[in-house]
Amino acid sequence: MAYIAKIDNKEFKVDLKQEGKGFKVYLDGKPWVVTVASDKGSRLTLIIDDKPFDVILEADDHIFVGGESYNVEIFDEQVGRLMKASAGRSEKRELAVEAAMPGLIIEVTVKEGDKVTGGQDLLIIEAMKMQNQIQTPRDGVVKTIQVKKGQTVNSGDILIIIE
């Protein structure tokens, strides 16, 4: 099998051949020997060129290796098909500002229709005794504000849509 693995947007060609209980892997042509020491579905222990690695495959297309988290997209090389579900979102003209943390909305410092510039404060969320200013990553106009002062939000909730 041959895959294209996009790791944090770096592309690798990974060619795998089963060999005994393990795999012979060519990574951009460079050979590696891999033993699958333990396979518990989302948890693997791999021995790669005699070095052990604990690997956790997280549901959201992240992979956890050596205490570090990587974003992964896997493509089947022959058909060019994306094997997992995360990609395919096209760039939209609208930008949804999401809560990076759960917390309490302390203040919304813009109103609908406001023009905003990249880096400008939009609102303040309090979590764990700390107030955090949430900014817009780019210029635009505040289209809708989906939260109000005093409301509790969860991580990932859409707060404000910038057009």
Place this chain on the structure above:
Amino acid sequence: MAYIAKIDNKEFKVDLKQEGKGFKVYLDGKPWVVTVASDKGSRLTLIIDDKPFDVILEADDHIFVGGESYNVEIFDEQVGRLMKASAGRSEKRELAVEAAMPGLIIEVTVKEGDKVTGGQDLLIIEAMKMQNQIQTPRDGVVKTIQVKKGQTVNSGDILIIIE
């Protein structure tokens, strides 16, 4: 609801009434107040008369409280029906001697048809560098021997049937 709980063969009558988020419990008439602090199915944290207890309900009708394991049978008091599956085995004339541990059969010291007396050695299992002699708990005749020297067994495997 009222149940009969048999805990390691001690019988308790447990009468439960929901009260707010918790329960009022009468154990053989004695009242207790219980709050369900956490309910994760097989794992509970209960606050019983202001004292916290972590409880683990294990699949095999065991309950784990305060680091100790108890055998449990629960009956619905009104219908007298056993709620779990573990009981109901009648005393059989045949006795299956089971492996108390996984291991390797080192030697079988009886043969089929042998008369045995309670406490007599039947076979030797080795596990973790230790040899363990397995004995018959009562008198009888060796009906069948289901293992042989050199064989690996798991905990709970039937080794020998005594008649």
Place this chain on the structure above:
Amino acid sequence: MFKKILVANRGEIAVRVLRACREMGITSATVYSDVDQSALHTRYADEVYHIGQAPATESYLRIDKIIEVAKRAKVEAIHPGYGFLAENTDFAEACEASGIVFIGPTSKAISLLGDKIISKKTMSDVGIPVIPGSGGAVADESEAQTMAKQIGFPVLIKAAGGGGGKGMRVVREMKELTSALKQAISEAQSAFGNPTVFIEKFLEAPRHIEFQILADNHGNVIHLFERECSVQRRHQKLIEESPSAIMTPDLRAKMGQAAVQAVKIAKYTNAGTVEFMVDKKRNFYFLEMNTRLQVEHPVTELITGIDIVKEQFKIAAGQRLSMKQEEIKMNGAAIECRISAEDPQNNFAPSTGRIVEIVEPGGPGIRIDSGVYQGFEVPIYYDPLIAKLLVWASSRDQAIKRVKRALKEYSIRGIKTSIPFHILVMNTPEFVKGEYDTTFIDKVLGKVEYKKHYYEIAAISSAIGQILKEKRAAVSAVKKEPGINPWKLSSRLKMMRK
């Protein structure tokens, strides 16, 4: 000794105090809010009492409810931990009024040391060095200007009523003074309900070094050496260690003596911490006194072998200190890393949620003080500190290597934690050499990037994961396929052959 104690706190410090109760055979009670029904401290105590809703103002800060629980549970004493009501004069007074021992200083001592202007003057009067400054509240702009000129820029405007960086402004030029003064007064008012501010000399790049002290009710005071706490972010300590890399026996003796003197002059009792600033010329200045158990107290426990919480119990029960200053020996070196539910790679944004997995380090020289467990939901309402990694080794050099080893073993999944930050610090030459001060994070770590090391391994692993997934899918497809019972198939084949 007390037979029953109430621990009026949550998280790792509540568990720490509950452990001491268990080891001393003292029955323990604790309190919990709605979201802490199955928190670790609630599971750990002998008795637990619900005191209200999740926000601390409805639970852990409710003096009335806590006193009520204390009476209901018939405890003899209350340990306040740190934070919440630990330095609250009203709470200490309420305990005193109810005949319950407050495990800490008297309300009078808390009150005296809680006001920065008064405490600074008290210390200055007996010759303990303090940072040059106004010596009292600054009434107006013109007084501020006179003071600033006298002291010399840069100066620091500080709130008298509290800390944590609130009501605090650095002023480097006269023209900045007016607006800074206004901001500081307004912040002080809203944060502490007290607009009083004062002015002092701003020390450039000082080190924050504190002394742990123990004082009994019979006038005996000892110190347990220093802790260096200069790794701070927004006045929040992140890493503490003892001994300090810059300490000399001579400086230690002088600062220790000043700390003991400060405690004696304030008639302070129980455990406490005297904080100093140390400038580049090794001049030290009294900063403030923390009238409670500190987060970082285990650092001192590791190098002295003294259990500070147990000593607090003994002192509160009226016992005399069992050791003299000259009997306290410093042994090896200790470092604490605060493990918080924050994402250091995203400006320390809070990260709450369910802890999916915890793997803690083990082996020689490791101590973990944790307030959470695998499966626990870290609530949004309280401090992000979830655990402390402490390391002891025979020397500072060995301790740093051990911290690195431990951090590599430490895995918390489900939430982001400060572990990557600590790995970064332990690999930063300035920290390793001990050449750092309170500007360390801004000046040194500001430029350092979090690097990733396993791109190739991640690529290989994800491809292997993919191929194993496809294999499993293939196997289960075969299993699920109905009617392909090999026995039936072979008989069908036979029939066809006829």
Place this chain on the structure above:
Amino acid sequence: MFKKILVANRGEIAVRVLRACREMGITSATVYSDVDQSALHTRYADEVYHIGQAPATESYLRIDKIIEVAKRAKVEAIHPGYGFLAENTDFAEACEASGIVFIGPTSKAISLLGDKIISKKTMSDVGIPVIPGSGGAVADESEAQTMAKQIGFPVLIKAAGGGGGKGMRVVREMKELTSALKQAISEAQSAFGNPTVFIEKFLEAPRHIEFQILADNHGNVIHLFERECSVQRRHQKLIEESPSAIMTPDLRAKMGQAAVQAVKIAKYTNAGTVEFMVDKKRNFYFLEMNTRLQVEHPVTELITGIDIVKEQFKIAAGQRLSMKQEEIKMNGAAIECRISAEDPQNNFAPSTGRIVEIVEPGGPGIRIDSGVYQGFEVPIYYDPLIAKLLVWASSRDQAIKRVKRALKEYSIRGIKTSIPFHILVMNTPEFVKGEYDTTFIDKVLGKVEYKKHYYEIAAISSAIGQILKEKRAAVSAVKKEPGINPWKLSSRLKMMRK
């Protein structure tokens, strides 16, 4: 110092040594058998090499394969841990022949001290007290009779070639001698391939006290005080502590001196342990020397602050000991509980299988050296020791209380462990008072029952569990019921009313 080391072992001791490598910046390699593909030591090392099938004779005992791996991985030294090849003269020789440093004594020293008759004679010759006995192999029955008469009953027949209770018989009367001798010789032959036995005085209820020593290659020898190891079952140690409850400074000095002398006379180098028996009159006798790192070495690390594994590395690398005898200070008290995969409530029957959950104790004074993790399948092929709980406190009394607290926090589910046994011991007055000897388990604990404490709580909990289960079943039944959409239902009702 070495740049790369091979750890030729598994389980907790392999992890212990690998941790030391990491802290010293040494690249580590290890070996693994089929069933240890995802064992903790295999996951921990920098490099890992497969050496064969699960039975130790096919893997961890294969000298040829281990030497081959050492050469392939280009390591400079091998640490053997304990057990397996740690005291194997052939292995030490094979290392020496291959130019690889064996981290331990020379093969010559292992050989000398491995033979109990020769080592006893060596010690006796320089005045170290040994148990009165035959002084050499017993040739036949009549010689045995003569010896037994001379020594006086009871006597002990022991195998020269090994330990662990094999080839060992207590004889209390002359008429038992003949059959006991036969049995011992036959057992010794089958266990060690060496039928040689000797006779010595059987000490009634002795204490087992050992001294940890360190000896460099330059003739410097120090001891790190004693460990009391009298809590034994079938000659297997279960609990060790330091200091010993019966130790006096005078006795410690004498025994320590004898231990150092024993090491010097045997030209022993690296870490080792001199084992003594101590009778009721506090007479001590040299028993044997363990020519390796002991399971219980962390007890000594906790009271001295010395990292014995790191010292082993330094000694093997040719460095001189960095400390003198008079600089070694004993600080506080330490206790070790061996956590094994055995069921103490069922005659210590082995209990293997998958570890469903591990919750380890934390907080002050706790050290866990574990060789397993949550989710690991404990294999049947090796020693049942899965982890060690170690506790340090300022005194023996405090340490026992801390052990009790820690054991209550410790939870391992999926397999049975020795934790309930340790709880029992810590609550046994004889142990608490320090009045115990090697007969402790048989004589004192033989009569003690494992009690259960929570029958009522278990009854209440199971009823609550049942009612919650029924509620969940009811809820999911409602969810699953098709067609009971409330909107539809209300429109149907409306239709019926018409």
